[in-house]
Amino acid sequence: MYGKGFSQHLLKTISNLNIGVREGEILAVAGSSGSGKSLLAHAALGILPKNAVIEGGMAWRGAPLDAALHKRLRGREIALVPQSVAYLDPLIRVGRQISNDSQTVGRLFARYHLKPGTEKLFPHELSGGMTRRVMICAALAGGPKLVIADEPTPGLTPHLAEHAMRHFREIADGGAGVILITHDIDLAVRHADRIAVLYAGTAAEVADASDFADAALLRHPYSKALWAAMPQNGFVAAAGAQPYAGELPPGCLYAPRCPECSPECMAAPPQPRSVRGGEVSCCNAH
Amino acid sequence: MKRLNRRTAAAIGSAAMLAIVLAIYIGGAMIPDSALQADFSQRGLAPSATHLFGTDFLGRDMFARTVKGLSLSLAVGAAASAMAAIIALAVGVAAAMGRSAVDHAANWFVDLFMSVPHTVLIILIAIALDRGAAGMMLGIALTHWTGLARVIRGEVLQIRAQQYITASRGFGKGSLWIARRHILPHVAPQFLIGLVLLFPHAIMHESGLTFLGFGLPPEQPAIGIILSESMKYISSGMVWLAVFPGLSLAALVLLIDRLGNTARRLFEPREAQL
Amino acid sequence: MRIEVRDIVFGYTKGKKVLDGVSLSIEAGERVALVGPSGCGKSTLSQIIAGALKPESGEVLFAGKSLPRRGFCPIQLIRQHPEKAVNPRWKLGRTLAEAWAPDDSFLAAMGIEKAWLDRYPAELSGGELQRFCIARALAPETRFIIADEISTMLDVITQAQLWELLLHAASSRGLGILAVTHSERLAAHVSSRIIDFTPHMP
Numbered sequence: 043m044y045g046k047g048f049s050q051h052l053l054k055t056i057s058n059l060n061i062g063v064r065e066g067e068i069l070a071v072a073g074s075s076g077s078g079k080s081l082l083a084h085a086a087l088g089i090l091p092k093n094a095v096i097e098g099g100m101a102w103r104g105a106p107l108d109a110a111l112h113k114r115l116r117g118r119e120i121a122l123v124p125q126s127v128a129y130l131d132p133l134i135r136v137g138r139q140i141s142n143d144s145q146t147v148g149r150l151f152a153r154y155h156l157k158p159g160t161e162k163l164f165p166h167e168l169s170g171g172m173t174r175r176v177m178i179c180a181a182l183a184g185g186p187k188l189v190i191a192d193e194p195t196p197g198l199t200p201h202l203a204e205h206a207m208r209h210f211r212e213i214a215d216g217g218a219g220v221i222l223i224t225h226d227i228d229l230a231v232r233h234a235d236r237i238a239v240l241y242a243g244t245a246a247e248v249a250d251a252s253d254f255a256d257a258a259l260l261r262h263p264y265s266k267a268l269w270a271a272m273p274q275n276g277f278v279a280a281a282g283a284q285p286y287a288g289e290l291p292p293g294c295l296y297a298p299r300c301p302e303c304s305p306e307c308m309a310a311p312p313q314p315r316s317v318r319g320g321e322v323s324c325c326n327a328h
Numbered sequence: 329m330k331r332l333n334r335r336t337a338a339a340i341g342s343a344a345m346l347a348i349v350l351a352i353y354i355g356g357a358m359i360p361d362s363a364l365q366a367d368f369s370q371r372g373l374a375p376s377a378t379h380l381f382g383t384d385f386l387g388r389d390m391f392a393r394t395v396k397g398l399s400l401s402l403a404v405g406a407a408a409s410a411m412a413a414i415i416a417l418a419v420g421v422a423a424a425m426g427r428s429a430v431d432h433a434a435n436w437f438v439d440l441f442m443s444v445p446h447t448v449l450i451i452l453i454a455i456a457l458d459r460g461a462a463g464m465m466l467g468i469a470l471t472h473w474t475g476l477a478r479v480i481r482g483e484v485l486q487i488r489a490q491q492y493i494t495a496s497r498g499f500g501k502g503s504l505w506i507a508r509r510h511i512l513p514h515v516a517p518q519f520l521i522g523l524v525l526l527f528p529h530a531i532m533h534e535s536g537l538t539f540l541g542f543g544l545p546p547e548q549p550a551i552g553i554i555l556s557e558s559m560k561y562i563s564s565g566m567v568w569l570a571v572f573p574g575l576s577l578a579a580l581v582l583l584i585d586r587l588g589n590t591a592r593r594l595f596e597p598r599e600a601q602l
Numbered sequence: 603m604r605i606e607v608r609d610i611v612f613g614y615t616k617g618k619k620v621l622d623g624v625s626l627s628i629e630a631g632e633r634v635a636l637v638g639p640s641g642c643g644k645s646t647l648s649q650i651i652a653g654a655l656k657p658e659s660g661e662v663l664f665a666g667k668s669l670p671r672r673g674f675c676p677i678q679l680i681r682q683h684p685e686k687a688v689n690p691r692w693k694l695g696r697t698l699a700e701a702w703a704p705d706d707s708f709l710a711a712m713g714i715e716k717a718w719l720d721r722y723p724a725e726l727s728g729g730e731l732q733r734f735c736i737a738r739a740l741a742p743e744t745r746f747i748i749a750d751e752i753s754t755m756l757d758v759i760t761q762a763q764l765w766e767l768l769l770h771a772a773s774s775r776g777l778g779i780l781a782v783t784h785s786e787r788l789a790a791h792v793s794s795r796i797i798d799f800t801p802h803m804p
Binding site for chain 3: 073074075076196200201225227228267268271272273274277278279280281283284286
């Protein structure tokens with residue numbers, strides 16, 4: 043990115059991030075803005091900008107996921123459900139945007155309760171809820187094994203949001219993996235199987251959604267702080283803020299805010315490890 | 329050597345282009361009339377080391393004439409585009425900030441001026457004002473403000489609806505204050521870039537009409553005059569008389585256009601992906 | 603100095619009313635939550651109460667009179683997207699100064715670092731920007747704050763932080779708050795009275 047004036051520097055926005063999604067599950071990637079959740083989605087889709095510097099790798103069903111494989115999978119086996127209507131072409135009837143095969147379109151529309159004839163409409167003729175279902179159909183047309191949903195609910199009424207989430211559950215039940223990207227931890231707890239809590243570009247914890255029932259079940263101090271800040275759990279605000287990429291502390295990224303911080307936390311970033319069936323990047327988790 | 333990033337390269341490029349344009353303008357203005365005197369011993373020479381662009385039928389050095397002509401074109405073009413841009417700013421801001429009647433009137437005028445062919449209108453205005461540089465400039469200005477006026481109107485309308493403008497009113501700020509502090513700084517880059525991009529049009533029109541005989545009078549060392557004189561000699565083999573001045577004009581116009589576009593990318597890095 | 607909203611009617615397109623005869627009142631210093639699904643006209647109503655939008659009919663009375671057309675508005679609106687509510691070309695110090703001139707201790711209480719005053723909005727996070735929007739709305743002339751989904755796009759910790767400082771500032775100065783939100787849980791936490799705002803949805 044660009045700094046002041048004409049200087050240009052490298053920003054380390056994601057570090058030590060290890061996440062996997064399994065077939066048939068909804069994995070929520072929850073984090074505040076700047077936590078790297080959108081970058082993670084772009085990486086999974088293979089659409090990071092050209093000037094991105096990437097270390098480490100991704101794997102797809104055991105095979106290394108490189109640019110060539112990405113090109114083959116994207117839009118077919120890996121599909122995106124975008125945030126907004128803006129992703130539909132306003133000048134093309136929605137049926138043609140989903141698939142050239144009218145049978146596929148008909149089958150998908152029937153499954154998502156879109157009336158026959160909807161395929162002949164233009165995007166602006168759809169209501170909000172219909173648009174969302176059309177975009178889900180578009181993602182499903184290629185028979186994906188992995189669906190990435192990028193903040194699918196803001197702007198929806200609670201009723202429509204529940205509906206949308208039910209669709210994602212159906213997709214997962216159909217055998218695909220679903221990555222649900224959201225800043226709304228409440229939504230993640232209610233609808234995902236597992237939750238990856240992102241903090242400053244690293245996965246603080248990957249836990250079963252059911253672990254969010256009680257702070258004692260959680261492993262990372264940041265997840266516990268998130269839990270405590272939810273209105274139903276007391277609305278307690280932890281002090282401090284997520285550090286910026288470029289101003290990251292040398293050790294554990296949460297150390298400056300952590301109530302349980304010990305000297306070793308300041309020294310080196312903790313490696314992810316398994317604790318009570320979840321993954322956590324914290325030296326003191328037990 | 330460290331590789332330059334795109335923004336630095338664009339800034340250096342703009343500065344270089346601006347320097348060339350300024351050099352042509354100042355260089356042309358400094359050429360004394362004596363350098364353009366007829367010298368019959370030097371008539372009709374082909375381009376050489378002493379006469380880069382050759383000499384014409386009166387023995388005048390074509391390089392000096394070309395630079396002088398381009399310099400004159402730059403002056404006329406600068407004045408004309410400045411006038412056009414100021415009209416555009418006034419009309420655009422008035423249309424966006426005023427009542428809907430003002431907006432309607434402004435749009436009507438824009439449509440009106442756009443519906444008349446430019447060349448015809450400029451010729452009419454130039455002739456009405458006795459074919460001098462003033463008529464030329466006014467003609468170009470009156471035909472070229474429309475596009476930029478629309479752009480500025482759109483910009484102002486868009487920014488006027490921003491939440492921070494509403495917030496500003498909530499803090500007790502008046503319209504004038506908001507226009508000065510919030511809106512004008514936002515429109516300024518658009519305005520400057522629009523101005524630079526008007527420039528090539530203005531120069532082309534000036535030289536084009538002068539070439540056709542409707543523009544600057546023949547005694548002026550304008551590039552259009554040079555080109556139209558040179559046409560007579562093309563058939564007699566003195567091709568350089570037309571080719572070099574013509575190419576120089578094209579190069580200058582392209583250069584300024586390029587300068588405007590590069591500057592736009594510098595000012596609006598997000599839109600231009602720079 | 604209560605706010606009285608009487609029979610507000612408003613529509614963005616002819617014939618389709620977003621608000622059709624809305625009335626409510628808020629006492630001085632009272633904390634009220636307006637709860638309803640998105641798209642029900644909550645934001646429109648917020649803007650009308652803060653004087654940022656003119657209703658087709660009906661009136662908003664503050665201390666028995668309609669809002670002053672000039673000068674600092676005693677009812678200040680804080681909105682959902684702080685990045686849209688500040689001029690992107692201004693450093694935040696200038697943005698703050700546009701509203702009023704808070705002292706250092708106030709900024710410290712708002713959790714605003716001095717270095718941020720010298721930054722542009724693009725250089726701060728949504729939560730940090732929202733602190734500025736809250737701070738500038740808390741001018742001495744302010745009597746009511748309308749908080750329209752101010753924490754919806756933020757994570758829960760930042761949400762709790764922002765509400766903590768807003769509620770603290772409001773109670774120490776006796777400001778009334780109208781919290782507009784889709785979340786009943788949040789409403790229960792930040793208000794003493796909840797107005798259910800679910801008008802005739804299609």
